[in-house]
Amino acid sequence: MNEFISEFTLGDADGPSIALKDTIDIAGYPTTAASRALLGAPPAPRHAEVVDRLLAQGWRVVGKTNMHELAFGMTGINDYTGTPENPQDETRIPGGSSSGSAAAVGLHLSSAALGTDTGGSVRGPAACCGVIGMKPTFGRVSRRGVAPARSTLDCVGPFAREMLTLIDVMAAITPGFDERVANTMPSSVRIGVVSADATREISDAVTNAPSLAGFASQGIELLNLRAAFDAGLTVINAETWAAFGHLLETGKLGADLVARLRTASKTTAADLAVAESVRTRFTDEVDHALQSVDAIVLPTLPALPITLEAARNGTSVIAMSSLIRPFNLSGHPALSLPLPIAGSPLRAGLQIVGRKGVDELVCAIAACFEACFEDSFAQWTETA
Structure with missing residues (x-):
């Protein structure tokens, strides 16, 4: 099936199942990043550190998941390995780059999955596929044994269908993660609602979410959000070109990757200097916003995912990452939770962003939102 690159069983036969994106090393298996150009890669000599941690905690690894080639795309479409099915609507894109991980969880092929998030590549597919996805604080979860080897943005993060499972994964892969805090309902929470460009239905659902959960809220403006994107x-x-630019000469990359890498090759030192200045400014702005609230919320994606047909016909998807990529630049923990929206059987995504290093509080707040969403969704479907 297209959700997996390969299927196998590794670890405790009775443990909860988890699938791993094909940028994460598993000893004895090649890490190909779903690319024909890396088909001849040698088997990994050892597990990535997150895999060792999962196995030590009794998890059962069930396979390596499919993905957007080289983790460099937002649609999840892959004409070489196949495109994973979107569990919410098979006619729509599953999102990228961790498409197979999100789909495997949404289709109940595994209890959880790991992906990687460089510019929204966990949170985007999670929102597309109607599951939970989290990008931890940058650097809190080890990237040893994860491709590319060097990144100032990328994080290993989990997918799950419910917060209890996601918290279990975070506890397994994150040194010092306090599971008790993550599973404890906060006594009082103040939420900042970020003004963001999204469809009316999604914006309304995000604005109304704090009151549904019984949280106090206030409006927040992030003036550098677009610049951070x-x-x-x-x-x-720049970092993808440094890692994978040499693969252009193989002639084995998909057409979309060839075009994207050629554009990436034109990034200059001056461009990077400007970007780093924005990184500092936006990080300070988010830190300042989080001094007056416990978390900020905004849509994960500005609209529901487009159809596969539209994507193949050239409809631009660059705006998909407009609200998620900025928090890779700043390094804050960010979680996407399925968000019911009026008039649609599909769920969008509520993005919850917290202070650096307090991933547990982000999880606890997300669990509160999850409970109220389930209650309101059940009432809505009963009266529909």
Whole structure:
């Protein structure tokens, strides 16, 4: 099936199942990043550190998941390995780059999955596929044994269908993660609602979410959000070109990757200097906003995912990452939670962003939102 690059069983046969994106090393298996150009890669000599941690905690690894080639795309479409099915609507894109991980969880092929998030590549597919996805604080989860080897943006993060499972994964892969805090309902929470450009239905659902959960809220303006989106793309381009640019000469990359890498190759030192200046400014702005609130919320994606047909016909998807990529640049923990929206059977994504290093509080707040969403969705479907 297209959700997996390969299927196998590794670890405790009775443990909860988890699938791993094909940028994460598993000893004895090649890490190909779903690319024909890396088909001849040698088997990894050892597990990535996150895999060792999962196995030590009794998890059962069930396979390596499919993805957007070289983790460099937002649609999840891959004409070489196949495109994973979107569990919410098979006619729509599953999102990228961790498409197979999100789909495997949404289709109940595994209890959880790991992906990687450089510019929204966990949170975007999670929102597309109607599951939970988290980007931890940058640097809190080890990237040893994860491709590319060097990144100032990328994070290993989990997917799950419910917060209890996601918290279990975070506890397994994150040194010092306090599971008790993550599973404890906060006594009082103040939420900042970020003004963001999104469809009316999604914006309304995000604005109304704090009151549904019984949280106090206030409006928040992030004036550097757009600049951080652009700066994040500059950094992604430079770092992806450094990691994978040499594969252009193989002639084995998909057409979309060839075009994207050629654009990335034009990134200059001056471009990067501007991007790093924006990184500092935006990080300070988010830190300042989080001094007056416990978390900020905004849409994960500005609209529901487009159809596969539209994507193949050239409809631009660059705006998909407009609200998620900025938090890779700043390094804050960010989680996407399925968000019911009026008039649609599909769920969008509520993005919850917290202070650096307090991933546990982000999880606890997300669990509160999850409970209220389930209650309101059940009432809505009963009266529909």
